[in-house]
């Protein structure tokens with residue numbers, strides 16, 4: 001038997017608008033085996049602004065290799081993997097490639113590196129960028145064509161994304177979506193756009209599989225979270241011929257679309273996709289690497305209370321993140337991907353702690369507040385603030401900004417009106433808060 005020829009692909013890893021050279025990434029695939037190796041550039045190791053761009057890449061000279069611990073994990077080091085396309089983006093990249101292969105069967109199969117390089121450079125999550133040996137940031141489109149369209153093109157992107165979901169897309173649809181819908185993780189159909197003010201934003205579309213208005217539900221959740229005192233990504237609904245698109249401002253960009261390094265909580269904890277991890281571990285990571293540890297552990301506790309009260313049970317480690325605050329210290333990123341799940345069991349995906357299991361009730365959260373630097377008294381104040389915000393959900397849901405219709409509210413009610421809301425109210429009534 002002949003061993004399959006090895007494929008080897010190399011790129012420079014750079015950071016920020018200026019594209020400062022951080023290191024070299026080598027990807028090798030042989031048959032079904034693949035691995036990635038990274039070495040910091042000498043220059044970066046001496047840079048005054050140097051920091052560990054990924055928790056699994058120590059600031060030392062020499063190659064540091066990575067092999068995925070399970071088939072569910074990325075081949076790449078954590079921070080690099082955070083910029084790779086996930087389910088939705090891969091679907092577009094893979095469909096387009098499959099169409100091209102039909103026309104040209106000699107075309108090689110896509111490697112994991114090809115997928116990583118297919119992500120649009122302008123909208124790639126965080127600040128890391130990949131530059132090929134010709135000096136081109138991958139992926140960059142031909143001069144004169146843009147990949148990140150203005151808001152007025154949402155309709156076109158929405159139609160193309162629906163066609164992809166239905167498996168009825170044309171080559172032109174795929175060409176159009178390349179780079180526009182691929183730079184972000186997550187499952188749901190989405191794209192990147194520039195809003196009216198030139199800020200990079202995400203457009204999250206209704207899916208053909210939705211049974212309720214998921215996009216309005218997400219904007220509702222983000223609005224309530226904001227009222228509950230949580231730092232959230234700025235979100236609004238933009239309606240296209242009656243179809244509501246959630247438009248969410250990117251928090252990993254600052255003025256002039258400059259780039260802020262991003263790490264998912266999964267990366268911060270160096271968690272395998274198959275591992276169960278807990279909020280107390282996120283709190284530990286915040287204490288170890290946080291720029292403002294007390295503020296952030298308290299914020300995290302508030303988010304746990306909020307997620308429980310709105311039944312956001314999709315709180316896995318890719319749905320929490322961190323932004324670099326300088327010198328290797330990180331802040332909790334604004335909350336995102338918050339959704340009420342009226343038809344799911346109220347049980348968090350990320351556990352509270354190994355002993356406590358998932359977050360399922362208020363009393364246990366109160367009992368653990370100290371771990372998150374929240375005193376008993378402050379815990380009740382926070383609970384009061386979050387409860388008040390969530391209790392107002394019906395009014396916010398039908399407000400112009402969210403735009404749910406009265407008759408749609410019953411679809412969502414079980415997420416917001418349940419025994420934990422009751423328990424919170426009883427407790428708060430007793431102490432008059």
Ligand SMILES: Nc1ncnc2c1ncn2[C@@H]1O[C@H](COP(=O)(O)OP(=O)(O)O)[C@@H](O)[C@H]1O
Nearest residue numbers: 184185186187188233249250251252318336337
């Ligand atoms: N406001 C934002 N700014 C920057 N990156 C974001 C923002 N919202 C989401 N992301 C990134 O995009 C990914 C997918 O977005 P998400 O809202 O979680 O989509 P899905 O509902 O498909 O999971 C996230 O895991 C995160 O890396």
Ligand SMILES: [Mg+2]
Nearest residue numbers: 186318319337
């Ligand atoms: Mg998500």
